[in-house]
Amino acid sequence: xxxxxxxxxxxxxxxxxxxxxxxxxxxxxxxxxxxxxxxxxxxxxxxxxxxxxxxxxxxxxxxxxxxxxxxxxxxxxxxxxxxxxxxxxxxxxxxxxxxxxxxxxxxxxxxxxxxxxxxxxxxxxxxxxxxxxxxxxxxxxxxxxxxxxxxxxxxxxxxxxxxxxxxxxxxxxxxxxxxxxxxxxxxxxxxxxxxxxxxxxxxxxxxxxxxxxxxxxxxxxxxxxxxxxxxxxxxxxxxxxxxxxxxxxxxxxxxxxxxxxxxxxxxxxxxxxxxxxxxxxxxxxxxxxxxxxxxxxxxxxxxxxxxxxxxxxxxxxxxxxxxxxxxxx
Amino acid sequence: xxxxxxxxxxxxxxxxxxxxxxxxxxxxxxxxxxxxxxxxxxxxxxxxxxxxxxxxxxxxxxxxxxxxxxxxxxxxxxxxxxxxxxxxxxxxxxxxxxxxxxxxxxxxxxxxxxxxxxxxxxxxxxxxxxxxxxxxxxxxxxxxxxxxxxxxxxxxxxxxxxxxxxxxxxxxxxxxxxxxxxxxxxxxxxxxxxxxxxxxxxxxxxxxxxxxxxxxxxxxxxxxxxxxxxxxxxxxxxxxxxxxxxxxxxxxxxxxxxxxxxxxxxxxxxxxxxxxxxxxxxxxxxxxxxxxxxxxxxxxxxxxxxxxxxxxxxxxxxxxxxxxxxxxxxxxxxxxxxxxxxxxxxxxxxxxxxxxxxxxxxxxxxxxxxxxxxxxxxxxxxxxxxxxxxxxxxxxxxxxxxxxxxxxxxxxxxxxxxxxxxxxxxxxxxxxxxxxxxxxxxxxxxxxxxxxxxxxxxxxxxxxxxxxxxxxxxxxxxxxxxxxxxxxxxxxxxxxxxx
Numbered sequence: 001x002x003x004x005x006x007x008x009x010x011x012x013x014x015x016x017x018x019x020x021x022x023x024x025x026x027x028x029x030x031x032x033x034x035x036x037x038x039x040x041x042x043x044x045x046x047x048x049x050x051x052x053x054x055x056x057x058x059x060x061x062x063x064x065x066x067x068x069x070x071x072x073x074x075x076x077x078x079x080x081x082x083x084x085x086x087x088x089x090x091x092x093x094x095x096x097x098x099x100x101x102x103x104x105x106x107x108x109x110x111x112x113x114x115x116x117x118x119x120x121x122x123x124x125x126x127x128x129x130x131x132x133x134x135x136x137x138x139x140x141x142x143x144x145x146x147x148x149x150x151x152x153x154x155x156x157x158x159x160x161x162x163x164x165x166x167x168x169x170x171x172x173x174x175x176x177x178x179x180x181x182x183x184x185x186x187x188x189x190x191x192x193x194x195x196x197x198x199x200x201x202x203x204x205x206x207x208x209x210x211x212x213x214x215x216x217x218x219x220x221x222x223x224x225x226x227x228x229x230x231x232x233x234x235x236x237x238x239x240x241x242x243x244x245x246x247x248x249x250x251x252x253x254x255x256x257x258x259x260x261x262x263x264x265x266x267x268x269x270x271x272x273x274x275x276x277x278x279x280x281x282x283x284x285x286x287x288x289x290x291x292x293x294x295x296x297x298x299x300x301x302x303x304x305x306x307x308x309x310x311x312x313x314x315x316x317x318x319x320x321x322x323x324x325x326x327x328x329x
Numbered sequence: 330x331x332x333x334x335x336x337x338x339x340x341x342x343x344x345x346x347x348x349x350x351x352x353x354x355x356x357x358x359x360x361x362x363x364x365x366x367x368x369x370x371x372x373x374x375x376x377x378x379x380x381x382x383x384x385x386x387x388x389x390x391x392x393x394x395x396x397x398x399x400x401x402x403x404x405x406x407x408x409x410x411x412x413x414x415x416x417x418x419x420x421x422x423x424x425x426x427x428x429x430x431x432x433x434x435x436x437x438x439x440x441x442x443x444x445x446x447x448x449x450x451x452x453x454x455x456x457x458x459x460x461x462x463x464x465x466x467x468x469x470x471x472x473x474x475x476x477x478x479x480x481x482x483x484x485x486x487x488x489x490x491x492x493x494x495x496x497x498x499x500x501x502x503x504x505x506x507x508x509x510x511x512x513x514x515x516x517x518x519x520x521x522x523x524x525x526x527x528x529x530x531x532x533x534x535x536x537x538x539x540x541x542x543x544x545x546x547x548x549x550x551x552x553x554x555x556x557x558x559x560x561x562x563x564x565x566x567x568x569x570x571x572x573x574x575x576x577x578x579x580x581x582x583x584x585x586x587x588x589x590x591x592x593x594x595x596x597x598x599x600x601x602x603x604x605x606x607x608x609x610x611x612x613x614x615x616x617x618x619x620x621x622x623x624x625x626x627x628x629x630x631x632x633x634x635x636x637x638x639x640x641x642x643x644x645x646x647x648x649x650x651x652x653x654x655x656x657x658x659x660x661x662x663x664x665x666x667x668x669x670x671x672x673x674x675x676x677x678x679x680x681x682x683x684x685x686x687x688x689x690x691x692x693x694x695x696x697x698x699x700x701x702x703x704x705x706x707x708x709x710x711x712x713x714x715x716x717x718x719x720x721x722x723x724x725x726x727x728x729x730x731x732x733x734x735x736x737x738x739x740x741x742x743x744x745x746x747x748x749x750x751x752x753x754x755x756x757x758x759x760x761x762x763x764x765x766x767x768x769x770x771x772x773x774x775x776x777x778x779x780x781x782x783x784x785x786x787x788x789x790x791x792x793x794x795x796x797x798x799x800x801x802x803x804x805x806x807x808x809x810x811x812x813x814x815x816x817x818x819x820x821x822x823x824x825x826x827x828x
Contacts, residue, residue, distance in 0.1 A: 067447065068424075068447075069456060150613070156547075156608055173609060178777060261613050265553055266769065287756065
């Protein structure tokens with residue numbers, strides 16, 4: 001292996017350093033890294049076209065009474081925002097969206113961890129088969145999952161209600177009752193997304209060296225103690241990322257809601273995405289309201305951003321406090 | 330010459346790409362030259378030449394096969410006209426047309442109807458997409474068997490904006506708006522009924538009897554996601570015909586959600602649900618589900634559209650059913666199912682059409698009894714030309730549909746009669762209607778048993794205020810609108826509106 005005796009000197013030799021003129025410096029930097037820019041450029045162009053531009057454009061659309069057709073002419077200031085903020089249906093959809101998020105964090109993620117712990121056991125017979133079975137819903141088309149569950153849960157002839165009836169119980173109107181529709185869709189979505197969260201946890205679990213468990217076992221530690229003192233502390237750094245990913249994924253429930261209930265009955269399972277979709281793309285009685293839909297989307301984004309910021313501040317303060325206590329010890 | 334272009338991802342991306350580049354090019358002049366079409370009208374086979382791009386949202390693949398075949402026939406008379414057919418799935422149609430016009434690649438002739446009102450004749454006119462057809466229309470053309478009054482009564486014709494014609498019909502307007510009570514003959518007979526119910530009282534009795542007499546069958550069905558179809562159809566026979574999320578009573582121009590006709594029909598359907606005569610789980614049914622349930626033989630009656638009969642027969646050819654007129658209130662008929670014009674403007678010619686003569690030749694061809702007769706054979710739709718079915722062997726279902734159309738549909742006022750600004754008032758006020766809207770209120774009442782009359786009255790008060798505010802706003806914007814634009818005091822809901 002070649003060893004560079006003085007790496008700084010080698011760097012200085014290669015890098016001409018900033019020139020006297022800043023312009024030349026920038027140009028020489030660009031020239032030096034030109035192939036990097038060339039390779040990155042297509043992705044940047046696509047990002048700008050399909051991510052940045054739609055986001056920025058939707059900010060502008062929110063200030064117009066615009067149907068998505070023709071020029072932006074009717075500037076109405078904050079009217080769309082006021083209307084969305086004053087619409088109880090928007091806030092109900094907003095609340096339902098966070099029920100999805102809460103279920104993903106407090107039900108799906110722990111359940112997935114449980115399955116991951118079970119399926120991480122090398123002595124478990126057929127564990128790869130179980131892993132595949134749990135992962136299959138993730139790669140299934142969501143619309144198909146939604147339709148299949150609509151059939152399974154049908155009040156009149158659905159197999160689940162047939163079984164309930166044969167057991168002497170009353171059939172349950174899973175998707176048609178305002179009190180059960182949201183919970184039902186959340187349960188299906190939790191089941192559907194379980195596999196991917198389980199894979200995250202499995203990946204994290206497999207970073208924990210087996211030697212630690214062996215050493216703990218020699219020291220006489222039981223399973224619970226090993227979980228508490230080895231697994232949990234070593235999973236903790238991954239948990240923040242996994243929970244964040246699960247939280248973000250929970251905002252993609254549009255297709256399952258649209259196929260199972262379309263937000264009904266009476267808006268009971270409506271989420272912000274279906275609410276926006278109805279105004280922008282599927283109005284049945286009026287011209288699309290792209291401006292209003294954009295305002296609703298932005299309002300939702302802003303509230304989520306505020307909540308996230310508060311969350312970051314709280315976590316940071318808690319960490320500082322914990323660090324302070326540690327230092328005091 | 331025919332070129333078929335089903336919409337593929339590649340084509341959609343192509344259009345998107347075109348949108349980004351062609352905006353600049355559009356300024357350079359894809360505008361049609363100012364050569365006005367020859368007033369000679371109906372183009373002779375030899376004189377028309379050029380290419381014509383025809384776009385439509387096709388509800389099913391049969392349209393593609395039918396139009397492809399017909400273009401072949403058209404080309405026998407017009408060999409120099411090259412027709413390119415552009416088919417889009419209906420949900421994507423409005424966006425595709427908008428994108429096409431924005432990018433300067435608009436079709437030459439296109440379908441004005443679709444699931445979104447964005448491409449309808451008035452909105453297309455507002456977007457400056459359409460050119461008037463009046464210069465093309467000859468006496469010979471007018472002499473064809475269009476609905477009487479089509480050319481001499483612009484107020485109710487349905488094809489006019491102002492004094493010019495901007496659309497041509499294809500399907501019968503009354504056919505497209507028709508609502509029917511589908512009844513399972515066997516279930517009705519088993520429940521002791523030898524004919525479909527004619528009144529709401531009979532409907533309730535039949536629903537109760539069917540639910541009680543057959544295991545697993547229910548008397549009545551309704552889509553919980555689409556209650557508007559059933560409620561509006563039944564309201565229309567109980568009072569002045571109204572429709573939609575923010576109904577307006579055109580006899581006096583006021584909000585109509587709390588009108589007695591709405592309240593009574595909501596009470597009727599809520600009662601059917603409360604008594605267990607509606608199939609459980611209907612609250613989450615989409616618009617297709619009643620068709621499936623009915624075809625399975627587990628649903629006694631439901632209100633559906635014209636095309637359901639063919640769907641039901643396709644799904645279950647052995648099912649015996651009746652198509653009946655929507656039952657009327659026990660106190661008697663209060664109105665008819667409404668159409669807001671004699672014709673449904675189906676085809677429009679783009680302002681940017683490169684070869685207007687050739688485009689008109691195609692539109693003219695599609696307005697012949699031969700074409701429309703072939704459309705009946707291929708697509709089972711009832712055409713606009715009243716003689717298109719002469720000499721054609723029609724099915725029993727079609728015969729029944731024609732009878733129901735005659736008995737149960739009448740023309741109602743169209744706000745457009747009072748001008749484009751009045752139509753904009755209606756559109757803007759409806760778009761700004763308070764929430765929850767009337768449809769949401771009665772859906773809640775039907776599915777959950779919530780009170781309707783009280784909240785509907787509150788909705789009407791709020792919506793009347795919205796209408797007044799919209800009038801004020803539009804007047805400030807310089808539009809010639811007035812609250813009276815929404816009122817047609819001379820209209821008798823028990824008679825056809827004559828303009």
